Amino acid sequence: MRITDVETIVLRAKLKTPSKSAMGSTDAMTQVLIKVETSEGIEGYGETWTNFPSWAYVERQATIQDGIKPLLIGRDVEDHVSLIHDIFRRLTRPMSQWGARAMLYQALSGVDQAVWDIRGKSAKLPVCSLLGGAPKSIPVYASGLGPDSVVSDAEKLLERGFRAFKLRMGMDLETDLQNVIHLRRVIGDECDLMIDANQNWSLSEVWKVLEVLEEQAVYWIEEPVPSLDFEALQKIKAKTNIRIACGENYYGTDFTAALKAGVIDIVQPDVTKCGGITEMNSISQMSRYLSRDWAPHFFGGAVGMAASLQILGWVPNSLIMEYPYDDMPLRTDILATKFDVVNGKVRMPDLPGLGIELDQEALNFYRIN
Numbered sequence: 001m002r003i004t005d006v007e008t009i010v011l012r013a014k015l016k017t018p019s020k021s022a023m024g025s026t027d028a029m030t031q032v033l034i035k036v037e038t039s040e041g042i043e044g045y046g047e048t049w050t051n052f053p054s055w056a057y058v059e060r061q062a063t064i065q066d067g068i069k070p071l072l073i074g075r076d077v078e079d080h081v082s083l084i085h086d087i088f089r090r091l092t093r094p095m096s097q098w099g100a101r102a103m104l105y106q107a108l109s110g111v112d113q114a115v116w117d118i119r120g121k122s123a124k125l126p127v128c129s130l131l132g133g134a135p136k137s138i139p140v141y142a143s144g145l146g147p148d149s150v151v152s153d154a155e156k157l158l159e160r161g162f163r164a165f166k167l168r169m170g171m172d173l174e175t176d177l178q179n180v181i182h183l184r185r186v187i188g189d190e191c192d193l194m195i196d197a198n199q200n201w202s203l204s205e206v207w208k209v210l211e212v213l214e215e216q217a218v219y220w221i222e223e224p225v226p227s228l229d230f231e232a233l234q235k236i237k238a239k240t241n242i243r244i245a246c247g248e249n250y251y252g253t254d255f256t257a258a259l260k261a262g263v264i265d266i267v268q269p270d271v272t273k274c275g276g277i278t279e280m281n282s283i284s285q286m287s288r289y290l291s292r293d294w295a296p297h298f299f300g301g302a303v304g305m306a307a308s309l310q311i312l313g314w315v316p317n318s319l320i321m322e323y324p325y326d327d328m329p330l331r332t333d334i335l336a337t338k339f340d341v342v343n344g345k346v347r348m349p350d351l352p353g354l355g356i357e358l359d360q361e362a363l364n365f366y367r368i369n
């Protein structure tokens with residue numbers, strides 16, 4: 001089955017409430033989906049990360065249409081891993097000259113998901129089953145809390161069945177500390193509480209918050225400092241028993257370097273960034289060999305969530321999946337059947353490929369290209 005066309009679909013939707021984090025505030029989400037068509041009429045979809053900065057979708061369309069598409073046309077989807085490897089070989093050097101190493105991984109993430117989607121649809125099996133797993137219920141944590149209305153949001157999320165919560169920090173220290181104390185009070189001792197500083201603290205700021213984080217029994221600290229600053233991460237690890245989580249901003253050898261340096265306890269690749277399902281599969285195995293836990297990062301749309309669920313349906317050492325809880329339309333409206341959280345878990349759909357059906361009318365509604 002040969003690839004006959006590759007299309008980039010740019011979607012944009014307003015957020016009901018602006019999203020605030022250490023990266024800034026945003027009131028809309030723009031996403032790029034990659035649609036791959038084949039000689040047998042089977043189509044596959046994949047999602048590539050373009051959340052930041054707001055103009056990332058411009059670069060991504062060009063990278064996919066001008067750089068990757070010519071290398072994909074005519075290739076056999078069954079020769080999947082070679083196909084991805086060949087594109088890496090052809091484009092790694094020119095894109096490194098541009099300083100665009102991460103963008104290549106992100107673009108190929110979408111291509112890889114689309115090819116897995118096609119292979120699953122062709123075999124009439126969910127991707128996780130092709131990999132040797134099976135559709136199941138996946139434990140998730142509510143992501144996106146803070147810095148505003150933490151208490152009322154957490155109360156609603158408990159009612160929706162969430163049992164693990166991640167708080168955004170790394171903005172204002174006083175607010176951060178109040179939020180973590182209030183959140184623990186609302187969710188009680190039975191629920192897990194994680195925090196994410198989005199690489200925004202200095203070491204001296206970490207020392208100011210660490211005691212409170214320990215008192216509030218924080219389950220993991222995510223990206224307290226820049227995630228490639230292994231020396232700073234080592235110093236934090238030496239001072240606390242709270243586990244350190246990083247990975248959403250690692251690409252390729254960054255994972256091996258961080259694991260070799262022993263600076264992370266929980267590995268967090270993102271299927272829309274790290275190179276896709278094929279690459280995540282390798283990262284999860286590496287984490288397992290080194291006895292590290294594995295909890296994928298995810299903050300994208302419906303297709304990326306479907307791809308994340310498929311890999312969690314396969315990987316044996318999966319801890320939990322990130323589940324952004326807001327009503328972002330590109331995560332909900334473009335799906336013919338929605339994902340529901342029941343008792344802190346999402347049931348994977350038992351459909352072939354990535355396991356989702358896209359609502360083409362909704363897709364056209366949000367499309368801007």
Ligand SMILES: [Mg+2]
Binds near residue numbers: 196198222223248297
């Ligand atoms: Mg994060």
